[in-house]
Amino acid sequence: MPKRKKAVLSPAKILTFGFAMVITLGAFLLSLAPATAEGHRLGLIDAFFTATSAACVTGLTVVDTGTHFTVFGQVVVLLLLQIGGLGFTTVGTLISLAFNRRISLRERLVLQESLNHHQIGGLLPLILRVMAYSLTIEATGALLLFVRFAQDMPIGQAIYFGIFHSVSIFNNGGFDLFGRIYGPFSGLAAYASDPFVNLVVMLLIFLGGIGFIVIADLLGYRQNRRLSLHTKVVLTMSGILTAVGAIILLLIEANNPHTLGPMNGVDRIFASFFHSISSRSGGVSTVPVADMEQSSQFLLILLMFIGAAPGSTGGGIKITVFAILLGAMYAMMRGNRDIIFFRQRLPKASIIKAITQTWLAMFLVITVAMVLSALEDAPFLTLLFETTSAFATAGMSLGLTPELTEISKVLLSAVMFLGRIGPLTLAYAINSGTKKELLKYPEGKIIIG
Template identity: 65%
Template sequence: MHTKVLKRKKKQDSLSPAKVLTFGFTLIIVIGTFLLSLGPASASGQKLGLVDAFFMATSAVCVTGLVVVDPATQFSLFGELTLIILTQIGGLGFMTMGTLIALAFNRRISLRDRLVLQEAMKQNTLEGLVSLIRRVAIYSFVIESAGALLLAIRWSFDMPMGQALYYGVFHSISIFNNAGFDLFGAVHGPYSGLSAYVSDPFVNIVVIVLIVLGGIGFIVLADLLSFRTTRRLSLHSKVVLTVSGILIIAGSLLIFVMEVFKSPAFQELSLTDQIFAAVFHSVSARSGGVSTLSVSDMQQSTQFLLLLLMFIGAAPGSTGGGIKVTVFAILIGAMYSMLRGKEDIVFFRKRLSKESILRAITQTWLALFLVILTAMILSAVEDRAFLALLFETTSAFATSGLSLDVTTKLTDFSKVVLGLVMFLGRIGPLTLVYALTPKSKKELFRYPEGDFIIG
């Protein structure tokens, strides 16, 4: 008996952080699928199909926001609450939630738990992890509460106060966690999104701020809040804020230029509303998943730009997906260094390590292979335009949630494939590779250096 216990304990301890994260997210998706497939979760009482329930649960846990049914008209209150709880767990991460519960009961956080948290939060060190988790909980509660209150006040002019408060809480959690689920299908028609508020600067600003705060990551938020005392920002925060700012501004300008002269929906708006719409979709594309205009009605050039922004995504340690802005920065830095004949990639007078560069390149190639291969598979089984399928695939991988209104029309096979892509996008292709491959041994020798012609 004692031997069996020791073997079981040894097996548990052998689980790597990557395996724990992979199995943990899988378990939550399975539970979510079961709950959403129940009769009480449906507004009509008719059970949601297992594939559709799997897709919606995966979209919530992976904070994507892609839907195959309209949440407001399909789900009952129980179903909506299940969806938003899954979103909250998925946004903060199940290990973060577990740690918070453990801290509430004064349970000691083991070294193994800290290693898993380190992988989940994309930290380079174990130092200060528990403190970071506490701050993550506080930041999330304060930001989501403020967003809920502001949105509830605004929507109280359009609906009863109780409903406005519920909508405020639901959408604040959904938007801050970069999921993009909305309940306005019950008010303005299925899949209407925030189209009724395209000319509402208050809603636009609150939503943009929530997406940005959720997308820059908790590490950057902690840095910004402590800046008054420390008077300095980490290299990570500097790169995330700089690259995010450039992407928002450049994306807004390009969307404005490409839509203002050709898009009928865009031309109907005032200049101020056009600027808000351009900024809104530039911000939302990199993981927000909400829209005030129909993306399917935009120019193909704009759709492709949104696709690129989705692929880049948000910051590491945030609620967003994509290859991450820091990886994009490294790729641009590598190109710049090569063109200038420099040996090192330097940001803010700091040289990047070879490991960081190789990890960024690997992550980008894995993401490209996944997106392209999935789009090709969908193209082989679906009679849809390739750009539309590539857009949906990128949205699933980047956990963005923007759609060209194709996902609801896909076959069950394609829905399952996109569900798996959302899962891979949330945990990260590299994390899955680490989880599935045996632990590599340290090389005891190095091969002689070789050379071949490039370009």
């Protein structure tokens, strides 16, 4: 009898199932009695939502992390944030290397898919550098935040808060513990006028959002004396989006008595830049986003949808995809056939992938927002904001998430999951395999414009 072929999972399927397993384990641990304060045990849906939000480094919460969870529950959230930020494949590879286990070719392909790396060569050294960068940045952030928090709380609590928030913010997780001190869902409001905390948090969000490949490229610049096209595009677009977003927020919110209005000029500038950076996956805020003008909220929706860089801890359609879309528009308006960035031409496959990814994301966000509008009694802009935040794993909220019905929480959990692994990755996981085209059809013409 002929031997049956052993079923082999594709890298996309392994990524999808792996994240699902991490979320399931996290939900189980958070549903245990020791994870929550006495009398506040989480139901399965809320535990699943919280685990999904942490593993997908989103930051949307149905309960206040600082007051609802015990130290055990908070540590579970912290571990999910770390695994979700680095990627479970990265963590698994590091464990395998620690036990001197050989990394197979298939595992290397999964790592390549997870990190969005363009080649399979040099992956293991990159993984080691990723861990080194992450731990160094998180340790530095924890130390800096500890120095500031120690002025407001006991030393032990300041150490714990420094570690938790450095890991959460660098991984663009958006979870915070300040509800224990300043009241539930207070966020970083107490430090809205603190330039030191603002700068440290913005730097952590920025480093987590540009991606490990860009960080490696920057650190190697002294030796190589050149930056890759990917790094140039990511840094350029990050700077433009941050500056434009901050200026628009400052102009709109300057006279809003509930947000920037009561602040002085310097604090307004800090708050504007803070939310422009944080909206692209950071998930933390120093002023109440729910009290912003609707035009500001819509701007944040756009920034969240664009998101961070590929290979980073952030979500969204990715900043490089947005750059390609802008490049395509500019090239078409100039009558050019090619998209040129920094004197380099982009391949057609990258353009098609960018357009596909954008349409899949738009279809997902709009469809889910419409479904939520039928399930929830809330303004459509609020529902669109929460849905975009879930997809982009941004974590910003207008305060609706804790009030959602059970079915809406499950729906947003699915959106967070899709946003973290990427709609295209899920499509590849569902697809049984690519078929080789045997025919090349004749070219046809469609009238456009």
